[in-house]
Amino acid sequence: MTGDGVTRDSVTGGGTTGDGVTRGGTAGGGRVVTVETDRVRHAVAVLGRATFLAAVAGFFALPLLWLATAPFDAHPTITASVPEFTLRNFRALLDNPYVLSSLGNSVIQAAASAALVVVLAALAAYALSRVRVPGRDALLYVLLLLSSVVTGTAAMVPIFELATRLDLIDTHLGVILTLSGGLLPAAIFILKDFMDGTPTSYEESARVFGASPLQILRHIVIPVIRPGLATIAVWAVASVWGSFLTPFILLRDPAKAPGAVILYTLYTEGGSPRLDLISTFSLLYSLPVVLMYVFVSRRYGFRFHGGIKR
């Protein structure tokens, strides 16, 4: 053991680093120094990591804190603070004729888009997974790439033009179709992965027992990929709920505008934001999505991959 230590010391002593020289010089005592430096270094690292994490957590938590306090504050500012408690903001908000109906519009648009996306994506994913289509993967990747453009800002002018010609301006249907089109490729992509992870022997087994294609879909395929369908539905609802640009451009009548668009109108005539109304509306606007997440996660559990646990 000692022989080993001496050899190592003599080797490090001959080295060029300051650390090595110290260790070589003090032989036995050097090791105690190193242990203490290690301890200090460790403490500094822990402290640094905690500070960093606290800063990051604060960065994300403060806006949420504001959302929790400002609606109940008589004089909300843009900073989070202990509120002078009041419910007056809610009354003021409900005086705006469009507020409640806008949430209703959000529900209509989100629910219809989610239903459309889930049904179409499930059928497309099932077909793409089970039937060998030449160039299937290329098709999926191109669709996925284009989908970010379809609902994106870049294609807004042609989409507006198209909607005008099809008489879809100022209708829920126009918004629903446009948003669904943008969500479909990613939905198909995720659901196809679910289907790929489901053995075809389930369906074949049911077929041998005489089940019709519709029965196979109802009894086997849909229950097996249900977590995937739930994930897609929630994701579609959340995306449509947060969409601003598409409904803002395609809808003229404020009575049809969804929450995200109405939020944008809560300003004074002078153009400064009504923080009392904005914060209160933001809270009302975010609650349904949060509740839906909790409900679906409890009921079905989220999964972004296919495959069956056996």
Add this chain to the structure above:
Amino acid sequence: MISLHGLTKEFPGGVRAVDGLDLAIADGEFFALLGPSGCGKTTLLRTIAGLEAPTSGRVVIGDADVTALPPGRRDVAMVFQDYALFPHMDVTANIAYPLRVKKVPRAEREAKAAETAARLSLSELLARRPAQLSGGQQQRVALARAIACHPAVFLFDEPLSNLDARMRLEARTFLKRLQRELAVTTVFVTHDQGEALAMADRIAVMSAGRIMQVGTPSEVFQRPANTFVASFIGSTPMNLLPGVAEDDGLHVAGAVLPPAPGVAGGEEIVYGLRPEYMDLADAARKDAFAGQVSVVENLGTSFLVTLEVTSPSGDHLVQAVVPEDAEPPPGARAWAVPRHPRALVYRHGALVVP
């Protein structure tokens, strides 16, 4: 009864998985389709089930030509290699599923499922999901599901391959007894010759989409019709040694063996003998293969000895099974003496009928 007439299945790309195949399976028979992987045995089973449509040929079950019928109307039940139990249904719902498809009322089909489950000692597990069952239990549930719909034919795809070695032996006995009791025509696919020999009433050995031999386990084991079957059947591979049939006897790997009927006049033959029918002698003999012991493998109650035999016609490996405590040390000289009446002589790959 199942009969196949000129059945061919060609996949896109020109692969012939099943190639002009004729076969008749009797009522109540336990029939094995045996072959190495890729020989078309599973495709054949799936064609009988109706999951694959044949390119040409006919499938007849009972008296009806079912070639054009969908799987659900052929009155067959299939147990898949992965059992294909529906993961979202409990055991009762799984077993009752075929009856659910047939629109049997819920109470009746659940009673039927419970009854079938009891028969396969699954009564304790009725409320479990497939994920909560062991491999053997999953297999029994899959069998119960197949039995519950009272089919005319059972089709099993590699029924034992998902079980561990110990379970496999139990399941083998269990399956054979169950088939006896139910007396339903059963076709099963396996790549394991031991499984086929142990369970089946008759075996069809397949290679490259064709049937190489059909027969009872003893026929296939004792008199393989060709060298393919000879090398495929048997837990220790058969010795297949090239030789020449002369008038004074068979000249094989340096040994001169008694002449065999049907071959003579310098014909090239293959001499086949199972290692179990080969004895070891420790002195030179004319009718023995002389060689050096290269490997000794312990088989439990016996030993498999491999001899390196050098002869004018080339070097060969000759294997012999010797009783325990009689095994020679590696490197020793030894003489492998065939029990001649057990020998099989092949000409152009086919058995020469004595």
